[in-house]
Amino acid sequence: MARSRRPLIAGNWKMNGLRADAMNLATGVAAGVKRAGWTDREVLVCPPATLVMAVSEAVKGSGVLVGGQNCHASVSGAHTGDISAEMLGDAGASHVIVGHSERRTDCGETDTDVRHKAEAAWRAGLLPIVCIGETLAERESGRTLAVLETQLKGSVPAGATAAKLVVAYEPVWAIGTGKTPSVAEVAAAHAHIRRVLTGLIPDAGALRLLYGGSVKGSNAGELLAAGDVDGALVGGASLKADEFLAIAKAA
Numbered sequence: 001m002a003r004s005r006r007p008l009i010a011g012n013w014k015m016n017g018l019r020a021d022a023m024n025l026a027t028g029v030a031a032g033v034k035r036a037g038w039t040d041r042e043v044l045v046c047p048p049a050t051l052v053m054a055v056s057e058a059v060k061g062s063g064v065l066v067g068g069q070n071c072h073a074s075v076s077g078a079h080t081g082d083i084s085a086e087m088l089g090d091a092g093a094s095h096v097i098v099g100h101s102e103r104r105t106d107c108g109e110t111d112t113d114v115r116h117k118a119e120a121a122w123r124a125g126l127l128p129i130v131c132i133g134e135t136l137a138e139r140e141s142g143r144t145l146a147v148l149e150t151q152l153k154g155s156v157p158a159g160a161t162a163a164k165l166v167v168a169y170e171p172v173w174a175i176g177t178g179k180t181p182s183v184a185e186v187a188a189a190h191a192h193i194r195r196v197l198t199g200l201i202p203d204a205g206a207l208r209l210l211y212g213g214s215v216k217g218s219n220a221g222e223l224l225a226a227g228d229v230d231g232a233l234v235g236g237a238s239l240k241a242d243e244f245l246a247i248a249k250a251a
């Protein structure tokens with residue numbers, strides 16, 4: 001039976017990659033995706049902003065999508081060092097990650113900032129991937145579901161629909177640590193997220209919910225098979241074409 005929500009496997013390269021290595025990675029992913037000929041899943045790579053244009057050129061015709069890792073909420077102006085959603089689109093991006101926990105922590109981004117960035121993505125014709133997730137302290141104090149609900153209510157813009165938004169659940173303590181929640185914990189978090197989204201958007205049942213946090217080739221199968229998981233946001237393992245393609249295959 002065809003899945004109603006087409007899985008999305010997204011690679012977040014973070015602040016990694018000079019041109020030569022990034023081109024090898026991009027062409028490796030592109031060749032694998034082209035060879036596989038998948039029409040039942042989407043594969044996205046999110047390189048550093050300096051490489052969005054070059055990677056977009058390198059993957060052209062392969063089916064691989066390209067996204068940014070962050071954007072400013074404004075179209076243009078006096079924001080030294082920032083990049084607008086329009087600029088990402090102009091460089092070839094179709095998606096943008098907003099509200100990644102590293103930006104929430106490193107740059108103090110709030111739910112309101114994330115909401116404005118998601119709106120900026122829409123303005124520029126990009127699909128925002130809104131990231132949410134609890135810290136270890138929040139999990140250990142039993143606040144995971146409440147934290148996710150607060151983040152969703154603050155970060156998802158009014159007017160969102162399944163076609164205009166992707167949500168990524170990324171427990172902060174699982175990012176880059178090699179630790180993951182159990183499959184049951186992932187399924188419970190995703191079911192809760194979808195329940196909360198039901199009160200926020202008209203077609204929450206069709207919205208794609210990604211899991212992120214130490215996904216690799218060897219655990220992708222079980223994590224992606226968890227209830228309500230429609231793909232993965234992958235950090236470290238997206239920096240190796242074979243590993244990333246193994247995750248995409250597991251979807």
Ligand code: PEP
Nearest residue numbers: 175176212213214235236
């Ligand atoms: C991420 O940063 O979005 C992420 C999930 O990283 P990792 O896969 O390395 O845990």
